[in-house]
Amino acid sequence: MRRPLARLVISALVLAGMSGLAACGSEQEGDGTAADPLALRLGHFPNLTHATPVIGVEKKFFATALGDTVKLETKQFNAGPEAIEALFAGAIDATYIGPNPAINAYAQSDGQAVRIVAGAASGGVSFIVKPGITKDGLRGKTIATPQLGNTQDVALRYWLKQRGLTTTKEGGGDVSIKPQANSDTVTAFAAGKIDGAWVPEPFASRLIAAGGVKLLDESELWPDGLFVITHLLVSKKFLDKHPTVVKNLVKGSVATNEWINANPDEAQRTLNEALGRITGKPLDAKLTAAAWPSLKFTDDPIPSSLRDGAAHAVDAGLLDQVDLKDIYDLSFLNQVLADKGQPGVKS
Structure with a gap:
């Protein structure tokens, strides 16, 4: 089970x-x-x-x-x-x-x-990605979340599934999800080791400061935001x-x-x-x-x-x-x- x-x-x-x-x-x-x-x-x-x-x-x-x-x-x-x-x-x-x-x-x-x-x-949660990545261009990308099973991790996996993209707990599937500490995510993004992250503030804004762009504000997905x-x-x-x-x-x-x-x-x-x-x-x-x-x-x-x-x-x-x-x-x-x-x- x-x-x-x-x-x-x-x-x-x-x-x-x-x-x-x-x-x-x-x-x-x-x-x-x-x-x-x-x-x-x-x-x-x-x-x-x-x-x-x-x-x-x-x-x-x-x-x-x-x-x-x-x-x-x-x-x-x-x-x-x-x-x-x-x-x-x-x-x-x-x-x-x-x-x-x-x-x-x-x-x-x-x-x-x-x-x-x-x-x-x-x-206070956003999906930040490298410039040029679109919602239709996520296949094969590596995306970070704060921790497997945390709120942002669930939100990302559900959103991807709704778009027809698969993920696994082990990081496989159409989109590789890599749970890690938020501070490590900023470093990994700046180093080009990940393509984006679904994270809370202030880490979303830090990723933007590191060259990322906002692909999605999670409030767009909820009634009345x-x-x-x-x-x-x-x-x-x-x-x-x-x-x-x-x-x-x-x-x-x-x-x-x-x-x-x-x-x-x-x-x-x-x-x-x-x-x-x-x-x-x-x-x-x-x-x-x-x-x-x-x-x-x-x-x-x-x-x-x-x-x-x-x-x-x-x-x-x-x-x-x-x-x-x-x-x-x-x-x-x-x-x-x-x-x-x-x-x-x-x-």
Whole structure:
């Protein structure tokens, strides 16, 4: 039987290990005290589509919402499957992540391990290629994605299949897909080792700066141009044990998005400075400014696009059919929105 995600080989042993990890944040009883704060370990990626967690940490929106009884610890990942491995291994309690890895985590745990509790961002993904390559000229080309089975990898494979082009998990077929770290993709593209990449910002803009051209903005493929690229996924175990902490985490996320949307210029500067510290290489402000309009920061996780993404993963051969009816728990988000006098979000 096909596994939900080829790259993410999570065995029953690993899943069982989730309940046996001592001295980790989710094992601490209660929600912590000022003298003995609860550790909340949050994952995210160092890119523009994860501006919500990066800025939320930088501007202390999370710290304010969580209070002094919770100590926020962050960990960065290159792509979703890597973050899910960490969550399943008990190394993190929650993560900002794309839709397809969240779907796979839910599927592999029979709906028991994770819940999506809030949205973060839509858009910010493009297909960049060498000059002269057209949509009809992709046969025989080598295209990079961030990781096998991640959101962009699924999107590319599905899009190619819709155009009559084959791919394999091993890199064969009409178009060779080469999953690799986004930073390596920029280097490989500049060196002529790949012909293009389906990647999130800022890497799409970096590829353009390296001589690439935009073949496709993924928003062109979605109704009203909206699709979830980043949402907040929480361990069900952590959620059940610390619901107030999860609500406050969501509160910090909502406050961050509100600030980002009200202060786009300052948000870009804050993000660039923070990513510079995280990665050791600050973003070019011009690249950020060019990429920013392609992103929409929203608390709505856009559930319809997640369900379509699941269907695309099934079609691409990376996922078995799965019932997603319980993947969302938007009760915390809707409580936070109600407190602000804003309408709720449907799952």
